[in-house]
Amino acid sequence: MKFKHLLKYTTLTLAALLTLGLALNTVFAAGPAKYNEAGELLLPQNYREWVMVGTQVTPNEMNEGNAPFAEIRTVYLDPGSYAHWKKTGEFRDGAMTVKELISVGERKGPGSGNGYFMGDYIGLEASVKDSKRFANEPGNWAFYIFYVPDMQMVTAAKNLPTEECAACHKSNAKDDLVFTQFYPVLRAAKATGISGIQPPKK
Structure with a gap:
């Protein structure tokens, strides 16, 4: 009886460990995208706890009064993909970015001088690199919109048609459809294994 009980317990334990292992493997292999x-x-x-890789400002007054995207964009990259980028200089399969869009607000600052100050939230977008799910898309990237002013905020979004987003990225982005030329955080860390400002190359 003791042997049968032990065998049953061992079998159940192995099954539980196998299930847990598969679950953990799925979580880590797939990246943050769910x-x-x-x-x-x-x-x-909790994307604001990710790595903030860059912010750009495109105001109307620098674009003949009509910027294609008159906004301040802040981009976050998931920590696992940032660690992979530091090690390899490449975006891993499963990499995910989230982009917050904020209106250009006040131009005058009390004490700090004139400039471009953040206004209101006007958009929330994301992109995911997945070679299996988006095997036929450029770079295996897909693009999503969770919020813009003319739509209700959603917590689940369908990927946009590639031609709506990827064309500009294909023509102008420096690394794997990502505008790393505008993200000093990524430029400094690329394949270095460390974070932070690096001494200039001589």
């Missing part, structure tokens, strides 16, 4: 049953990307709730 999807619902409809295949929509779920917005990660």
